[in-house]
Amino acid sequence: MTDASVPPSAIDRLTCVIPAGGVGSRLWPLSRANAPKFLLDLTGSGDSLLRATWDRLAPIAPAERVMVVTGNSHRKSVAAQLPELLAENLITESEPKDSSAAIGLAAALLELRDPDAILGSFAADHVIRGDVLFQRAVTTAVQAADQGYIATIGIHPSHPATGFGYISCGAARGDLAPFDVYEVTEFVEKPNAAQAEQYLADGGYLWNAGMFIARATVLLEQMALAEPELVRALREIAAAWGTEQGAAVRERLWPSLPKIAIDYTVAEPAAAAGKMVCVAAHFDWDDVGDFASVANLLTRGRGSDLAVLGDGAQVLSDASSGIVVSESNRLVALVGVEDVVVVDTADVLLVTSKRRAQDVKNLVNRMKVTGGGHLL
């Protein structure tokens, strides 16, 4: 029982929001409409990425303060993965509306529960190694958030990645926390190889891990500057949530919400307005966006190794590297293929290269148009 006379500290007002959307079509045919990336085990740990995300957050926030926003069709899978998740903290979208709506709805619900609520948004399908460093970074971000800033967590780059956006950082903000908090100068899009090298040489750039920590109300007010109608609708949905009118209100408003990433409604405008800060963190992070990332993750960056993912996978390799993902127990024999990607599922076999792993998405898009949608 909380003593009402002592206001809870900032970290105790943190609710972790896990947006669990996105099929991850670059990971097809492992990822499917009914097996989105966040339900996959991409590390060989035996846990889905969603489950691992929950476990990582557990030391920071008890179950009452962890919320998952997901699609209607994933409700059962999410509940099965997270038996501890409270029913009222499983928020479902009738259709996907990108991250502004998903995180904004969570914020609108949270500010009704507690006007001082702090929201931390953490993707359901990223891989993090170094949970203690992660938890320390979140705690620091919460301190900044409590003081009215929108905080993000930036990752010290281990290599000039071209697959991530970067955060250009400015002066240290020792006034917000003793360590690791910096101004955000700007968010920059995924660079080309030369730019990425330049960012690392410059030294002031961190990987944008897409994590946002802010007071729920601050987040919504920032979003309202860019998308006032969106925020008004989200607050209306939240106000009716759990009442008799809840479903009707959501049904009326949700379909017309704009699909827009929170980067554009909150992060970039807040950075431009000097309201964004960044916690520079040292944990290992990867958004495992494609099979090349999965391979690098499993081989810990040793590109000449062959990564194998799958409980029953049987692989015989002669002078081959890359990754084999197998959902069967039949033998996968590789002879002299380097940087290959082989994904062996019951109804689809994918063969590509690490270099072309991003282009799997194009094939998926083509199949949506030309047929084969039942395999997606």
Added chain:
Amino acid sequence: MTDASVPPSAIDRLTCVIPAGGVGSRLWPLSRANAPKFLLDLTGSGDSLLRATWDRLAPIAPAERVMVVTGNSHRKSVAAQLPELLAENLITESEPKDSSAAIGLAAALLELRDPDAILGSFAADHVIRGDVLFQRAVTTAVQAADQGYIATIGIHPSHPATGFGYISCGAARGDLAPFDVYEVTEFVEKPNAAQAEQYLADGGYLWNAGMFIARATVLLEQMALAEPELVRALREIAAAWGTEQGAAVRERLWPSLPKIAIDYTVAEPAAAAGKMVCVAAHFDWDDVGDFASVANLLTRGRGSDLAVLGDGAQVLSDASSGIVVSESNRLVALVGVEDVVVVDTADVLLVTSKRRAQDVKNLVNRMKVTGGGHLL
């Protein structure tokens, strides 16, 4: 009914011998111990290579004069493929002893049936396009054979192949046939790329297709010069063949026969002795030794194409080339992989490249030692 007063012409004394041995381990996992290369359909025609060989020979020799030499374990499969094959023309080996023993046994059986018998040996697992040209070449070879020579058929090379042996040809032998017969200067082993280019530039070299046409007795006498004990044993086995002692004699002698290719016991010594001639032929020929050959065959040499083999094969290709062999009907999706070889069978998936297709044999040899033999 043959009029006994007129000796049958040479072509009517030809018996075609089809040695059907050899798993074709470079074509694993399509080829298996119980599905050797000659039982496979590698052209997409619907016929096995053995069946296609039979059909190619049918216009030259009636069923009474076509003989198949194969392993005991393939007796039923061969009979199923070739219902026309006479029981007495299906010769089985209790264990494989390479081509000298296999063809030599056929020769020993034939010379007992007819001292003037001409034997033509044609592999069960090669692919030929241009049956009329083939039949014409065989007819020419038979003319030379009838006059006591050992004839082979050489193929005009279409490209500087490094996967075949070559025949260096000398002067035309118009005395043996009006067209296309030449002295054999020597047989040369598979060349490297530079040598192959040189052979084509020189112009006097043909591909060695491993076909031999000779009087049965001439062939055996030539073999006896190199391997007298082998020929003595083969003649002893042949003499007892079909008698009560037949099985016992074969069982006693066969296991100790030397394993040696007919190239070394007959072709090369005969060439050195000036007893070998070559018919220069213009049909398309390939021994389809590996998946790169299968791909080239199916795409008719267009290396940028993707070949697909398999009745139910479903392939979706984005900027990919090479070959997909599928025994299933699941989707094989390729993204940006060039010259790839994908062989999708029920219990083994092979991924390699056309360049490395030869090395599949090494993997198979490794599996014999390290386990996985049940998959071979």
